Amino acid sequence: MAKILNVRNLEKSYSSGSKKLKVLQDINFEVEEQKTFAIVGPSGSGKTTLLGLCAGLDRPDSGSINLCGSELSTLGEDKRALLRNKHIGFVFQDFQLLPTLTALENVAVPLELQGNKDASKIGKELLTKVGLGDRIHHYPSQLSGGEQQRVALARAFSTRPSVLFADEPTGNLDTETGEKVEQLLFDLNKEAGTTLIIVTHDLELAEKTQHILRLKGGRIVENQVKHV
Template structure:
């Protein structure tokens, strides 16, 4: 930057086991979302390595990381990130079709049913509540059978009761599908449900 170098994260060293549920917590500006972006291959680290399974993300170019994310990684965002012109079913089917999955419709219908939206497959995001949209996003994330799921404040835009239901759904699918879950949250109650909490303070890990 014009005023000098801005160091967002420093000295981060962590290992997350397959199937584990881990929460990354910390104050706003502590580097939580940046760390999530690096772990997911959405951003590139200026130094260090991020390895998922046997794949070193630093050895992949942008296209290679995109292919890897499509095959191995799922996302649930605070803002849902649904395509407004597509129905719930089409939103869930889209990443499956991009993978060339011949059973995309059947798989999408299965996971929409799993999240309690089997009767809403033809509804558009604007016809759904925030909690219903987040359930579509969760179905979309799990339908692709990712090795690891990253969730950035998954209950942040929801009321308490709806957030609790989304929380239950995330952990239920995490257990049943064996998917590694890494979530960023300021909700300490949500974080406490994970097997481990990683605390960031000014870009450094201060507890784990």
């Protein structure tokens, strides 16, 4: 199976006053195409920083990240944005839906940006698939947290991304709603043949993936590939 993400010797620091705070050091791992992968660890272990670097949203101090066949360090901002638009989907803890757009419009936006003439049709199909076929004209403020995250899932999968990055996708949801969203996430992922990379503090969610990377203090303390 081909590697869709390859991370080598990654280091990242932030300045805190006069001090340099090392957030990630000596990070090495790879993710195979169409696999499910979890990054876990306590708060402050560098999980979200690592996700942002892997998705090309930020740059490391040193090391290399190869995503979907492109070496991110060699790409300027515009080319990295193009790579994300073409290959990457995102799901965030706080949904990040546009409040002035309906559920359908939120799902259709990434497709419209790609010039897809069937944006509305695909949006309706995906919202029906996540159980919101009767809520397509509702605004985010008219939807529960679980419903908003289901809209976010439909939006993330609308462009059929090669890789979906999910940052604490159930972090703002109660247990029952979170489990439903998890199931949808895995079902949609399997159907689309997407590579799923989840950052989570929820070890039960992580255990449902095929590969777990555990961070502590900015370092990898476990890199577990499960034979699933």
